[in-house]
Amino acid sequence: MLKWLDVIKFANNGNPIPDKRVEKTPEEWKKLLTPEQFTITRMKGTERAYSSELCSLFDPGKYSCICCDTELFDAGEKFESATGWPSFTQPIKENAVSYHKDISFGMQRIEACCNTCDAHLGHVFQDGPAPSGLRYCINAVSLKKTAVDEKKIDFGGGCFWCTEALFQQLKGVVKVESGYSGGNIDNPTYREVCSGMSGHAEIVEITYRPAEITFEDLMRIHLSTHNPTTLDSQGADKGSQYRSIIFYRTEGEKQSAMKVIDELQKSYQDMIVTQLEMFEHFYKAEDYHQDYYNRNQGAGYCQAVINPKLKKFRDLFRNKLKE
Numbered sequence: 001m002l003k004w005l006d007v008i009k010f011a012n013n014g015n016p017i018p019d020k021r022v023e024k025t026p027e028e029w030k031k032l033l034t035p036e037q038f039t040i041t042r043m044k045g046t047e048r049a050y051s052s053e054l055c056s057l058f059d060p061g062k063y064s065c066i067c068c069d070t071e072l073f074d075a076g077e078k079f080e081s082a083t084g085w086p087s088f089t090q091p092i093k094e095n096a097v098s099y100h101k102d103i104s105f106g107m108q109r110i111e112a113c114c115n116t117c118d119a120h121l122g123h124v125f126q127d128g129p130a131p132s133g134l135r136y137c138i139n140a141v142s143l144k145k146t147a148v149d150e151k152k153i154d155f156g157g158g159c160f161w162c163t164e165a166l167f168q169q170l171k172g173v174v175k176v177e178s179g180y181s182g183g184n185i186d187n188p189t190y191r192e193v194c195s196g197m198s199g200h201a202e203i204v205e206i207t208y209r210p211a212e213i214t215f216e217d218l219m220r221i222h223l224s225t226h227n228p229t230t231l232d233s234q235g236a237d238k239g240s241q242y243r244s245i246i247f248y249r250t251e252g253e254k255q256s257a258m259k260v261i262d263e264l265q266k267s268y269q270d271m272i273v274t275q276l277e278m279f280e281h282f283y284k285a286e287d288y289h290q291d292y293y294n295r296n297q298g299a300g301y302c303q304a305v306i307n308p309k310l311k312k313f314r315d316l317f318r319n320k321l322k323e
């Protein structure tokens with residue numbers, strides 16, 4: 001547990017090493033954030049006191065950085081400070097937040113930033129509740145909350161119309177969205193991704209309840225429902241946008257993913273070439289790509305390509321399907 005002395009030490013002698021770093025130019029952040037989010041996180045702004053309902057919200061869950069999605073605080077550490085800003089008494093991990101001396105406005109304060117992307121979060125004070133005695137006074141705008149019983153994983157395995165249609169049918173899967181990730185431009189369009197020049201893969205972002213379907217199950221289903229042994233291609237679809245890829249969010253997920261790949265390698269003659277990459281950002285695809293199969297069941301592609309895939313998938317994983 002961090003105490004005031006630790007915070008002072010970090011501010012004076014340097015901050016702990018984060019698990020990963022996300023760095024972007026102000027122009028790149030501007031494209032990802034709303035003007036208000038940009039002003040507060042990238043320009044060290046402060047929201048008006050009591051401007052967010054988040055102050056009085058104490059449901060279980062986790063709070064992540066609005067800029068880079070890194071988990072920063074657990075709702076269990078949130079307390080009612082009556083200051084008008086969401087307040088926490090501890091970060092989720094010792095290296096989640098970085099600390100910096102701030103002498104602006106004639107005050108001596110310790111600024112709290114996201115240690116992954118340097119987003120300004122707020123300040124830390126030594127008048128918090130025991131046992132840590134810390135009060136992290138945080139702008140609600142710099143946070144997003146995720147329910148504790150839901151997680152996300154991002155998979156690429158060829159055309160996202162197919163991948164989305166499969167995962168939508170699984171018990172424990174709350175939401176599937178089609179999009180892009182893993183490339184080198186912000187907010188890519190379908191056309192840019194199709195050209196192969198953006199470096200992005202067509203992926204789906206799956207929101208699931210680990211109590212109903214495990215990460216390992218999702219991995220097994222993903223690797224058994226596309227061909228993970230063909231580099232940069234999937235059937236007739238050729239190009240790096242169709243590569244087989246898994247975006248993990250934690251070291252633990254990476255280890256689990258490697259274990260499942262080892263386990264399934266036995267059932268393939270060729271080498272599994274699925275990439276494992278740390279998740280950075282999910283760019284949601286254009287609206288007409290979302291829920292594509294369900295909205296276009298009569299279309300030639302759905303009948304010729306997706307239907308046979310779905311049938312095979314439903315036979316293989318009958319006991320994991322929604323009613």
Ligand SMILES: [Zn+2]
Binds near residue numbers: 065
């Ligand atoms: Zn961040």
